[in-house]
Amino acid sequence: MKERNRYIVMQSNLTIIPINTNNHEFSNYSYIILDECSSTCVIIDPAWEKEKYETIIALKEIKNVEAIILTHSHIDHINLADYFSKKYKVNIYLSKEEVEHYNVSLDKIATLQNGEIIKINNMNIYSYLLPGHTKGSMCYQIENNVFTGDTLFNEGCGYCTDYIGGTIDMYNSLQFIKQNFDLQTKIYPGHVYLYDVGQSLDDILQYNMSLMMDQQSFTTYQSRIKKLR
Numbered sequence: 001m002k003e004r005n006r007y008i009v010m011q012s013n014l015t016i017i018p019i020n021t022n023n024h025e026f027s028n029y030s031y032i033i034l035d036e037c038s039s040t041c042v043i044i045d046p047a048w049e050k051e052k053y054e055t056i057i058a059l060k061e062i063k064n065v066e067a068i069i070l071t072h073s074h075i076d077h078i079n080l081a082d083y084f085s086k087k088y089k090v091n092i093y094l095s096k097e098e099v100e101h102y103n104v105s106l107d108k109i110a111t112l113q114n115g116e117i118i119k120i121n122n123m124n125i126y127s128y129l130l131p132g133h134t135k136g137s138m139c140y141q142i143e144n145n146v147f148t149g150d151t152l153f154n155e156g157c158g159y160c161t162d163y164i165g166g167t168i169d170m171y172n173s174l175q176f177i178k179q180n181f182d183l184q185t186k187i188y189p190g191h192v193y194l195y196d197v198g199q200s201l202d203d204i205l206q207y208n209m210s211l212m213m214d215q216q217s218f219t220t221y222q223s224r225i226k227k228l229r
């Protein structure tokens, strides 16, 4: 998919800047959330191609990166976490479950519990523990935008096979998103396949099979995918 430059400005002078970075088979989406009032930002899931982030930081005259926020601990979502944490001397936030289950080893970890709010300048970042892709996967909400990592994609969901109970957890996590977020919520996943980032939940519900299935169908489908992997 061709990368496009599109900044999404929120009501409160926060701007979402999607960044597509690549490394061999990986193609990831991470996000700079810029607070225009304080000229500061946070970065969600920084990985690969650090010059892409640094170009935007310079271009937008961002004075400081205030936090690194991770949806989960897979390498394609954390590859630059230590780099930016050391450079700006800031915390790396991810869930306590993720750190403990996978013995995550990063430099300045600050662990989160389900429901915790990270408050940074004008930003309130709500954390939701939504396991399935990994034991401690988190999604983050800023206003009516949700950053879903590898839990929810526009076109489906992340794989859920690396720990016992992962498939049921994923089903429950998807149901949580479906039932608790406003239909106008914009979804920002860690990978895209057919549709661009920032689709509304309402739109995604029209074509995302993982959100349509009942639990039995979902677990059967996932077990078939597992055999193909």
Ligand SMILES: [Fe+2]
Residues within 6 Å of the ligand: 072, 074, 133, 150, 158
């Ligand atoms: Fe992942």
